[in-house]
Amino acid sequence: MNRAINLRDSNLALVIPDGTSVTVELAPAYLCESIGTPGVDPGNKYLQDVHFQLTDAEINALPSGLPARIDEGIAVVDTIQHHNVLPLPLIHLGATELHLFTEQTETLRVKASGMVAILVGGRRKVES
Numbered sequence: 001m002n003r004a005i006n007l008r009d010s011n012l013a014l015v016i017p018d019g020t021s022v023t024v025e026l027a028p029a030y031l032c033e034s035i036g037t038p039g040v041d042p043g044n045k046y047l048q049d050v051h052f053q054l055t056d057a058e059i060n061a062l063p064s065g066l067p068a069r070i071d072e073g074i075a076v077v078d079t080i081q082h083h084n085v086l087p088l089p090l091i092h093l094g095a096t097e098l099h100l101f102t103e104q105t106e107t108l109r110v111k112a113s114g115m116v117a118i119l120v121g122g123r124r125k126v127e128s
Helices: none
Strands: 002-006 011-018 021-034 044-055 058-061 068-077 080-083 085-088 091-102 107-125
Touching: 011 107, 021 107, 044 091, 080 085, 085 107
Parallel strands: none
Antiparallel strands: 002 021, 002 085, 011 021, 011 068, 021 044, 044 107, 058 107, 068 080, 068 091, 091 107
């Protein structure tokens, strides 16, 4: 089964800088699971909290009001751009950018040298 985070419609809860690291918390995040391509092909949908741990990170833009619903998300991992759908598992060492645009037209923009997605707590199935 293939899994992914649908950044769009997830909830940006917190951004926590800690030295050269940044934790971005989506609570909850919208997860897709499919035999085919998650977020495109039919499958199951879940809500679950996700923490992105970004290393050697620099925050270039930060929304003033959190929590906020994400309207659009882009993750650039090396040279691959993931638009709204970010495959799981995600453990990446290398150039990384995370751009989250909220429904309030504010932006979170973080550049880093790596990113790990950690699923937190239980997941709750979304009924269609």
